[in-house]
Amino acid sequence: MRAVLLTLVFLAGLGLAGAAAVVTFGLYNVSAQAGHLPGVSWLLHTTFRNSVALRAPSMEDAPPLDDPDLIALGAGHYATACAFCHAAPGEARAATAAAMVPAPPPIEEAVAQWEPNELHWIVENGVKMTGMPGWPVEERGDEVWAVVAYLVAIQNGQAPKLPEASEGVAYCRTCHEAIAGPVPRLDILSATYIEDQLGLYATGVRPSGIMAQAVSVVEREDFAGLARELAASTTAPTARAIAGDGAAGERLAKQGTRDVPACTACHNGEAGKGPVLHGQSEAYLAQHLKLWREGTYQHNAKMLAAARDLSDAEIAALAAWFASLNSEE
Numbered sequence: 001m002r003a004v005l006l007t008l009v010f011l012a013g014l015g016l017a018g019a020a021a022v023v024t025f026g027l028y029n030v031s032a033q034a035g036h037l038p039g040v041s042w043l044l045h046t047t048f049r050n051s052v053a054l055r056a057p058s059m060e061d062a063p064p065l066d067d068p069d070l071i072a073l074g075a076g077h078y079a080t081a082c083a084f085c086h087a088a089p090g091e092a093r094a095a096t097a098a099a100m101v102p103a104p105p106p107i108e109e110a111v112a113q114w115e116p117n118e119l120h121w122i123v124e125n126g127v128k129m130t131g132m133p134g135w136p137v138e139e140r141g142d143e144v145w146a147v148v149a150y151l152v153a154i155q156n157g158q159a160p161k162l163p164e165a166s167e168g169v170a171y172c173r174t175c176h177e178a179i180a181g182p183v184p185r186l187d188i189l190s191a192t193y194i195e196d197q198l199g200l201y202a203t204g205v206r207p208s209g210i211m212a213q214a215v216s217v218v219e220r221e222d223f224a225g226l227a228r229e230l231a232a233s234t235t236a237p238t239a240r241a242i243a244g245d246g247a248a249g250e251r252l253a254k255q256g257t258r259d260v261p262a263c264t265a266c267h268n269g270e271a272g273k274g275p276v277l278h279g280q281s282e283a284y285l286a287q288h289l290k291l292w293r294e295g296t297y298q299h300n301a302k303m304l305a306a307a308r309d310l311s312d313a314e315i316a317a318l319a320a321w322f323a324s325l326n327s328e329e
């Protein structure tokens with residue numbers, strides 16, 4: 001018995017020494033050109049597949065994935081955040097991206113085998129040790145659904161074309177003046193407010209993966225100029241029909257309740273008090289009031305307090321009323 005134990009200890013020691021030698025003397029070849037040893041790719045991919053299946057979120061929180069505005073937003077994000085590795089549908093990958101190990105599959109192949117909730121998990125979390133990045137900020141699984149909507153449209157062969165590459169304010173307009181629903185209008189906002197928000201997105205104080213990506217492809221010195229041009233713009237996407245009950249929203253917004261302050265005390269167009277909400281997108285307002293209520297957004301203490309006690313029904317009514325107003329009022 002003692003001899004068996006000693007032999008086991010000796011073998012374990014030999015194994016550790018071997019591993020230490022591989023690490024210390026650089027014996028393992030990390031060359032991407034050498035690829036993986038036979039069987040390793042299979043092992044890694046099976047681990048990946050089962051790990052995703054175990055952790056994918058429930059579809060209960062998903063917005064309708066066939067919403068054309070959501071798909072267009074996902075396409076806009078994909079164009080600058082994903083296409084340089086996975087290419088646009090139907091196009092070839094850059095030779096250097098295709099030489100990665102593992103290589104990013106062309107996007108039609110990448111989406112083929114996954115359910116929408118699994119795609120959500122992959123895009124939010126990324127895949128360790130592969131080069132597949134996670135979402136740039138935490139706690140914003142809500143905005144990952146836009147990318148999932150676009151990926152599902154690819155699966156169905158119904159993906160819209162990606163927006164043409166553009167620069168400066170033209171780039172911002174590909175989303176803000178073309179897409180309604182989840183994308184806010186900027187033409188109703190002041191240049192100062194827009195510039196402040198760009199700073200908050202760039203530092204992550206206002207967490208959004210979509211806007212973090214967008215501000216990272218323009219220069220910081222250009223924020224003020226972009227803000228001025230966008231605030232002076234007269235183009236907004238075609239508004240959708242209002243879904244909620246605006247009348248209940250008007251009372252609440254103007255008078256408040258015991259728990260909720262009157263919104264119009266601050267959101268009345270006066271400089272420095274709060275952004276104009278008149279004519280803003282209903283879907284965007286509802287989504288963002290929830291982000292404040294849940295504390296995902298915390299970048300203004302007064303607004304955080306104002307949203308804390310809102311119910312779902314109050315949020316729907318407020319969003320409907322503000323969205324129904326003429327932005328000139």
Ligand code: HEC
Pocket residue numbers: 045048078081082083084085086100102103104105109110111113119122123127130131132133147151
């Ligand atoms: C730097 C390159 C890179 C970028 C940028 C990138 N990916 Fe990937 N992606 C990869 C690699 C590499 C894999 C392969 C992982 C594997 O097969 O183990 C991958 C895997 C995937 C998969 C799973 C495919 C499969 O079955 O293996 C999906 C879906 C995906 N990416 C979507 C996206 C989306 C959407 C974006 C943008 C938000 C994106 N990727 C950005 C490199 C990238």
Ligand code: HEC
Pocket residue numbers: 073076077143168169171172173174175176182183184185186189193194195197198207208210211214215218226227230275
């Ligand atoms: C891919 C689409 C897309 C692009 C491109 C884009 N945006 Fe955005 N933008 C969004 C979305 C979605 C939001 C909401 C983000 C959030 O959850 O806070 C947003 C929010 C904003 C806000 C906050 C508005 C508010 O009411 O508080 C500003 C300001 C803004 N974007 C400016 C810009 C500027 C400037 C550019 C160009 C550099 C730009 N955006 C490019 C999609 C986009």
Ligand code: HEC
Pocket residue numbers: 184196253260261262263264265266267272273274275277285288289299300302303306307318
């Ligand atoms: C005490 C002042 C105050 C009150 C009351 C207030 N807000 Fe705000 N709100 C603000 C400020 C300030 C901001 C801008 C924060 C920033 O700098 O980004 C804001 C931001 C917002 C935004 C923008 C969020 C975005 O993501 O684009 C919405 C929507 C909003 N408020 C809705 C409301 C509603 C609805 C009410 C009433 C229930 C309300 N607010 C009450 C001050 C207030």
